[in-house]
Amino acid sequence: MTDWARTWHLLPYFLSVLWSGTIMTVIVTVGGFVASILLGVLFAALRTGSSRLLNALAHAYVEIFRAVPVLTQLFIIYFGLGAIGIRLSPIPAAVIGFGLNGGAYLTEVFRAGIDAVNKGQTEAALSIGMTKLMALGYIVLPQAIRIVLPSIANFAIGLLKDTSLASAVAAPELSFNAHMLVDETFLSTQIYLLVAGFYLAMSLPLSAVVRMLERRARRSQRA
Amino acid sequence: MRIEGLHKRYGPLHVLKGIDLDVTAGEKVSIIGPSGSGKTTLLRCVNYIERPTEGHIYVNGHLVGQKQGDRGFADIDGGALARQRAEIGMVFQRFNLFPHLTVSQNVEIGPVKVLKISRAEARDRSRELLNKVGLASKRDAYPEMLSGGQQQRVAIARALAMEPKLMLFDEATSALDPELVGEVLNVMAQLAADGMTMIIVTHEMQFAEDVSDRVIFMDQGQVVEQGPPSHVFHTPHHARTQAFLSAVLRKRQPR
């Protein structure tokens, strides 16, 4: 039987394995995304705040986590911590890793958004008696997020693809399951094409959302 | 309000060169002068949006932005400063309404989040104030849907919602189209009649003359001349005052 015929024969099996991998991929993506947003907002607030020490710490965090590959960060968290006694299972390790890495990226995105908000907004907020923190939380951040929404959506798509690296720490997501199938059947081309199809099915709709957000942002800029 | 020996420097640029000023409760003071004279900077120092390089400001007897310790003066922390600012209202040239909030939310957010009063009470307050400035029908609109004059009136309501002891107006009508200036000036005049203490930086000379108890002319970071409107506008002593007024009068439209 040719490879392609074999693939066709085994397709239901492949699809079910890849589907459960997809669920995991979504879980890791969502977990990593939430963690990244939280860290991104936190460190962006530190970066735009008045404490020079916290600003420097946030700056260091961003520079370090953006200069080192995600894969290395994942290995440090999964294998490195494991060797010194902190054993994390693959999914939590992946979520933490992507969260820390993504948080550094989003810090800069949020910072740009915060800087883009008119200074007068902060002054008005301060003038009615808000503290700087209140001004940030109630007035500046809501506007900043609106400005950078397309970038955040783009980041989400990138994160979705990056979760494929979680396969290297044995997280049972899409790419990992694909490797397993390849090890079993040696139908590498076919299976990786299928995998590409799954990723396409996930990211193309997201890209459409991003394009819509970008159109909306361009329209409101012109208004 | 009292200002003592106020200096403000931006690096080598000496913007305020020793200002002393007293404003009594209920007094309306207008500050006029050419651009670059430091009048906006002066105003922004009163609620510590700009930090003075030297000098002190007192509102209601309390030192603004600083505290006096054994070793001299130190800046107060953010929370205390915010509380002081709640007692001083400011209206900006570019309105600075919060675009992601409706008109009523703009007015209510201060009382709710800063003064911690109940939402219901805040809503009553915003209803009353928006009524007063003539924008009750626009409660649920977003700022971008309003004209400049309407936005500025909302901004005044927003400042008044905090029940300030003192209102600062930073060229409140300078960014407005001419036909919209009147509606804002009317609100300000009403506020003056109600007894609010007001410091108004403005280019609207007729308004300043009509509404003020005292007019201050500033030039190059100093108070050049001050006195009742009739004095400053019609019989100014200093040459610089005269020069400024004649330049302004030449540009003014015939009444």
Place this chain on the structure above:
Amino acid sequence: MSAHFLGLLGDWMPQLLVAAGQTLKMAALAYALGAMLGFVIALGELFGGRWIFWLCRVYVEFIRATPTLTQLFLIYFGLPAIGVVLPGFWAAVIALGAHYAAYMAEVYRSGISAVDRGQHEAAQAIGMTRAQTMLHIILPQAVRVILPPMTNFGISLLKDTSVASLIAAPELMMRANDLTSEYYMPMQLYLVTGVMYFVMSYPLSTGMRYLERRAGRSRPVLLEPI
């Protein structure tokens, strides 16, 4: 740091440095490939006929919608099926180059279209051909817009070479994995590896930001291929 650890570092560093060199070589080759291929794709999208345009668009959308890892595996495991057997290093260079070509093509295109319409018209008005317009007027201005994302790609590409470790291509992460299985000290080894990546990319990003400020463009650089 204990003397023991310093001794270990002494064992590791020569190998890690060689591997870092391989990483840099891989990144440089992939970057060159990507830049050239990306240029071809951009030209195809701008000047090619309908079929070429759609071919390029399908290519770019495919690359942008799938993980680098999957693309790498397709090239490394898939090509042998049609008779092309590549060693890991070169499969990685091709996969990474092909990946970044898609993003670079988009950047080239937006850089060129960012140049004001009026420039084309002015050039035409003084009688320049399309080719001359491109060469002397449009491209020099487009370069200013293109430069920041292109330098960002360089930094990203450097980090992405780590993915090649998963097909056992010779680069830094691969060497770190080997040393880990030999010495079984993953924390120390991967931390040292992280430091080495930092040392390679931080000067690059700082230099890039300095150049950007010199060129007067301080727009926040958010164009990264992910």
